[in-house]
Amino acid sequence: MSRKLCLGVIQMAVDEQKANALKKAVSNIDYLSTKGANVVVLPEMFNCPYETLRFPDYAETAGGTSYQTMAEAAKRNGIYIIAGSMPEREGTKIYNTSFIFGPDGNCLGRHRKMHLFDIDIQNGQYFMESETLTPGNDVTVVDTEFGKIGVALCYDVRFPELARLMTEQGAKLLIYPAAFNMTTGPMHWELLLRSRAVDQQVFTVGCAPARQYDSSYISYGNSMIVSPWGDIMGRLNDEEGYLLGEIDFEEVAHVRTQLPVITQLRKDLYELKLLKESL
């Protein structure tokens, strides 16, 4: 019998001063830990403006200041931290990376955004992450005392294949640190998080920065937690704030027993294959 998990979701505004962003993230983490959170999630690029040309300036190697600050916060509070994402430098490459820390402060896993956000919408949002970023190649599922958690980033939520691969690896909660915008957010954010929850029969979580109208990329906000039935368990608006939600992993089995789409997959007719284990 698994224990219920108390999930904390932090929707914070971006601060261009990295030291301030880290301070704000830590004080929110500490606060949610006092409220009982076992797992705390931060938004995509929580320590950096969401602008491709600034990623190189803000990038750090794994083990850098931002990484250490998150590891220490996890250990001090004895909780799991899904550290949103940050620009990660390795050699000449920069990735959009989410580091995941356990209650002992050790890094349990790392997700490098697999699908880069390269879009150009008429009269709407333009963004080209590939101008400065390299995509990751690995599916990320980490084991916790509560059960397995899958982590992917923002645009990754649009790819049901990745959600299915995480689910096939046993994830019952899919966490997406993200930063949808004012073009795609109103159209697709809720739809995608609820779709991934329903098609994989898992909990899904989207954690976004708060909306700032004076920034070059305006986040939609609306961080939310969705149940395996597709119900919205908690949702913020556009301002800074947090969500606390109870995640009962037993609920996944409960839903799948009543509506057994996962076991009804026609694997005799089609399959989804991971072609490369790791690059």
Ligand SMILES: NC(=O)CC(=O)C(=O)O
């Ligand atoms: N910012 C993203 O990666 C994705 C996004 O905003 C969208 O898919 O829309």
